[in-house]
Amino acid sequence: MMDWLPGNFSDFWSTYSTLVFSVGVHALLALSIWLTLSCGLLSLANAAFMGIGAYVSALLTLHLEWSFGTVLLAGGIAPAVVALIIGAPVLRLSGVYLAMATLAFGEVVRITVLNLEITGGPEGLNGIPLATEGWHIALLLALTVYGLARLRRSKVGRAFEAIKEDEVAARLMGVDVDRYKLLAFVLGGFIAGIAGALNAHFTFFISPREYGFENAVDILTMAVLGGTSGLVGPMLGASILTLLPELLRSLHDFRSLVNGAILVLVVLFLPKGIWEPRRIRNWLNRNKGKPA
Amino acid sequence: MLEQQLLNALTLGSVYALFALGFTLVFGVLAVINLSHGAVFMVGSYAALALVTRLEAPLWAAMLGAMLVSGTLGLLVDMLILKPLRARNAPHLIPMIATIGVGIMLTSTAQGLFGAEILRFPDGILPAGEFVVGDVHVRALEIAIVAIAFVLMAVLFAVLKRTQLGRALRAIAESPKAAWLLGINVERLFHITSFAAAALGGIAGVLIGLNFNAITPQMGQPILHKGIAAIILGGMGDIRGALFGGLFLGFAEVISKAYLSSQMGDAVAFGLLFLILLVRPSGLFGRKLERKA
Amino acid sequence: MSANLLSIRNVGKHFGGLHVLHDVSFEVPAGCIYGLIGPNGAGKTTVFNLVTGLLAPSSGSIDFRGESLLGLAPHRITQRGVARTFQNIRIFKEMDLLENVMVGRHEHLKYGGAGLFFNTRAYRAAERRARERALELLTWVGLAHKADMLADNLSYGDQRKLEFARALATEPKLLLLDEPVAGMNPAEKTVLMEEIRNIRERGYGVFMIEHDMRFVMGVCDRIAVLNFGRIIAEGTPDEVRNNPEVIEAYLGKEDAA
Numbered sequence: 154m155m156d157w158l159p160g161n162f163s164d165f166w167s168t169y170s171t172l173v174f175s176v177g178v179h180a181l182l183a184l185s186i187w188l189t190l191s192c193g194l195l196s197l198a199n200a201a202f203m204g205i206g207a208y209v210s211a212l213l214t215l216h217l218e219w220s221f222g223t224v225l226l227a228g229g230i231a232p233a234v235v236a237l238i239i240g241a242p243v244l245r246l247s248g249v250y251l252a253m254a255t256l257a258f259g260e261v262v263r264i265t266v267l268n269l270e271i272t273g274g275p276e277g278l279n280g281i282p283l284a285t286e287g288w289h290i291a292l293l294l295a296l297t298v299y300g301l302a303r304l305r306r307s308k309v310g311r312a313f314e315a316i317k318e319d320e321v322a323a324r325l326m327g328v329d330v331d332r333y334k335l336l337a338f339v340l341g342g343f344i345a346g347i348a349g350a351l352n353a354h355f356t357f358f359i360s361p362r363e364y365g366f367e368n369a370v371d372i373l374t375m376a377v378l379g380g381t382s383g384l385v386g387p388m389l390g391a392s393i394l395t396l397l398p399e400l401l402r403s404l405h406d407f408r409s410l411v412n413g414a415i416l417v418l419v420v421l422f423l424p425k426g427i428w429e430p431r432r433i434r435n436w437l438n439r440n441k442g443k444p445a
Numbered sequence: 446m447l448e449q450q451l452l453n454a455l456t457l458g459s460v461y462a463l464f465a466l467g468f469t470l471v472f473g474v475l476a477v478i479n480l481s482h483g484a485v486f487m488v489g490s491y492a493a494l495a496l497v498t499r500l501e502a503p504l505w506a507a508m509l510g511a512m513l514v515s516g517t518l519g520l521l522v523d524m525l526i527l528k529p530l531r532a533r534n535a536p537h538l539i540p541m542i543a544t545i546g547v548g549i550m551l552t553s554t555a556q557g558l559f560g561a562e563i564l565r566f567p568d569g570i571l572p573a574g575e576f577v578v579g580d581v582h583v584r585a586l587e588i589a590i591v592a593i594a595f596v597l598m599a600v601l602f603a604v605l606k607r608t609q610l611g612r613a614l615r616a617i618a619e620s621p622k623a624a625w626l627l628g629i630n631v632e633r634l635f636h637i638t639s640f641a642a643a644a645l646g647g648i649a650g651v652l653i654g655l656n657f658n659a660i661t662p663q664m665g666q667p668i669l670h671k672g673i674a675a676i677i678l679g680g681m682g683d684i685r686g687a688l689f690g691g692l693f694l695g696f697a698e699v700i701s702k703a704y705l706s707s708q709m710g711d712a713v714a715f716g717l718l719f720l721i722l723l724v725r726p727s728g729l730f731g732r733k734l735e736r737k738a
Numbered sequence: 739m740s741a742n743l744l745s746i747r748n749v750g751k752h753f754g755g756l757h758v759l760h761d762v763s764f765e766v767p768a769g770c771i772y773g774l775i776g777p778n779g780a781g782k783t784t785v786f787n788l789v790t791g792l793l794a795p796s797s798g799s800i801d802f803r804g805e806s807l808l809g810l811a812p813h814r815i816t817q818r819g820v821a822r823t824f825q826n827i828r829i830f831k832e833m834d835l836l837e838n839v840m841v842g843r844h845e846h847l848k849y850g851g852a853g854l855f856f857n858t859r860a861y862r863a864a865e866r867r868a869r870e871r872a873l874e875l876l877t878w879v880g881l882a883h884k885a886d887m888l889a890d891n892l893s894y895g896d897q898r899k900l901e902f903a904r905a906l907a908t909e910p911k912l913l914l915l916d917e918p919v920a921g922m923n924p925a926e927k928t929v930l931m932e933e934i935r936n937i938r939e940r941g942y943g944v945f946m947i948e949h950d951m952r953f954v955m956g957v958c959d960r961i962a963v964l965n966f967g968r969i970i971a972e973g974t975p976d977e978v979r980n981n982p983e984v985i986e987a988y989l990g991k992e993d994a995a
Binding site for chain 3: 300303304307308309311312314315318319321322323324325326327328329330
């Protein structure tokens with residue numbers, strides 16, 4: 154797909170820009186799952202939320218010719234509304250059961266999209282106008298990071314962390330646990346939907362294949378690989394997992410072998426992900442203590 | 446023709462059940478959602494194929510060999526990856542992600558070694574007999590598949606029910622800590638479980654490979670979904686539930702393909718699963734809820 | 739408003755066929771340190787779980803400041819002014835001490851999403867006040883110098899103190915303490931006794947479960963005794979101490995041990 158011919162600048166740029174765009178979109182997705190993880194929820198619905206955002210926005214562009222800004226917003230709101238509806242029953246589950254229920258939900262979404270007339274069935278939607286530009290992604294990513302950073306330092310972030318650590322204790326500190334879980338779930342859906350809408354408007358084409366089980370797992374993997382103790386980790390993980398396959402092109406069939414191996418090694422040897430501020434700080438301090 | 450469909454469903458369902466049993470066994474005993482189980486299934490079918498084509502082994506030996514290869518693989522995953530994670534008490538999501546990595550590695554290795562194209566068993570390997578009962582065409586292969594699946598499941602049930610090993614495993618499923626206090630060698634049983642579960646997954650791979658006579662590096666993915674569905678349906682960690690869940694999915698798949706659009710059948714199936722989880726997280730057939738912390 | 743902070747009337751609780759509490763009634767007056775004692779398994783922690791809304795009683799009523807608590811979610815009960823600590827300490831280990839206590843301020847931070855996002859002056863002021871109050875409470879329990887330490891790194895005794903500060907951060911009118919001196923040495927107990935008296939002086943009601951008889955008798959104004967899910971005695975420490983049924987059911991057993 155991305156045959157890179159040196160010296161041919163336009164080819165170079167088309168490869169390069171798509172890759173950069175993908176990094177940005179994946180970073181948004183990784184942040185969306187970070188949000189639910191930070192509240193102790195292992196939800197795997199984000200690929201489906203992304204798909205809902207992608208399809209809703211693409212259909213609005215194709216059929217109603219809404220402006221790109223409105224389409225993006227709608228792409229975020231649609232999955233957020235879905236999250237709001239399914240949230241109350243789903244979020245009563247915890248741990249593996251929540252993961253399984255959200256996976257099942259994701260399959261329902263994928264298969265529904267696969268079978269609806271309006272979504273183009275298995276062929277998906279073709280000819281979506283290219284509306285996404287680099288600065289759109291950069292701006293939305295920056296806004297998301299800023300918003301989440303503010304959230305983290307507020308009572309909301311403290312409530313999330315408290316719920317993650319001990320739900321009962323959080324309740325007895327006056328935190329409305331169910332409401333905050335729902336907030337994390339809906340907000341995560343919103344961010345994933347925006348990412349989907351952005352993605353749909355630069356890839357020209359979307360199909361149900363992009364929003365299935367594997368994608369849900371990929372998104373989770375990005376966040377966990379990078380580290381979930383802060384906002385940098387998920388973005389780092391998204392960048393690595395997006396760029397790595399390109400860097401490993403020379404390995405051909407074996408390149409995902411390296412991908413998988415890195416995943417296993419990080420899980421084994423970096424329990425908190427690659428980016429863990431506390432470990433890095435300790436390491437720096439230790440080196441500082443040594444004579445040069 | 447309903448009878449013919451029912452026979453197909455039984456064949457498929459019994460293999461699904463075999464696959465789901467291994468999957469649920471690992472969840473019940475190790476409390477890990479092992480997402481490499483689909484890839485282990487795939488490895489099983491390639492192992493059998495390699496034994497048949499390169500070493501010209503008879504089919505029965507190839508099946509045993511496939512179980513050994515995939516079982517060993519499961520054992521290695523447990524010893525090299527899951528054990529260190531247990532030792533540091535990693536939250537349940539972490540081993541699951543590690544097994545995703547293992548799955549990717551296995552799939553990629555298979556693709557590198559054997560290529561991405563569909564491989565088939567050579568002619569003359571498959572039992573070719575076929576007889577007609579009423580209107581139903583019964584292939585000897587199907588009988589063999591169903592028989593092997595049920596014999597293996599019967600052995601597993603007998604082991605779990607009647608032996609000291611089975612009692613110890615059930616004790617661990619209840620509470621690993623209590624089992625450890627009772628003097629059970631929990632680590633050893635984790636290894637045994639991993640081996641047995643992967644061996645069951647591997648033989649299921651061989652059986653599916655024979656049934657459709659098609660082997661690809663990606664063949665583990667759809668069955669993994671079925672496995673997840675089966676154990677949700679049957680109640681996670683519930684052995685009997687996985688059997689029912691697997692059979693049920695086989696029937697649901699074949700019947701819905703025959704009488705509905707195949708894809709819509711899947712949507713209905715997963716919609717049902719979703720509802721089951723909301724209403725009855727312990728599964729339709731499950732009795733016991735999640736393990737106490 | 740009644741003079742009683744907490745009224746528990748005819749409360750029963752059973753799990754399936756297992757009856758844990760039978761017809762339990764007692765009143766915790768305002769400005770009082772109230773003790774609930776009884777042998778292990780008597781149902782004391784169940785009483786706490788009922789009051790804080792973690793469990794619903796099978797029968798009877800629980801009123802707080804003249805209003806029923808039945809059917810309220812735990813966080814609503816906290817907002818009404820009931821806070822508690824736990825027998826097995828439940829602090830947030832991955833958060834620092836200041837954050838732990840600030841979680842207790844949750845309901846007192848009244849800013850919305852817009853204030854948070856735009857970092858408005860009102861938002862900053864609210865956060866600053868919460869921080870100051872949290873620091874004040876940490877100072878009060880003697881942990882202010884460790885405010886930015888991870889709670890996980892605290893000693894057992896310090897963890898109890900932190901839990902104490904966190905509970906007070908919700909500005910409760912009634913503080914439930916589940917075995918507050920478990921695992922403490924005599925010196926620490928004496929300090930805690932003073933602190934609990936202090937809390938009462940500040941106008942809080944205190945309701946505690948405690949096994950340490952010397953501590954309970956020394957600090958409580960009134961005591962109820964629970965045995966096999968029934969209240970067998972209620973009164974001042976002296977009355978309870980001299981109640982023959984109590985001596986037989988509880989203290990007697992302790993003597994024999």
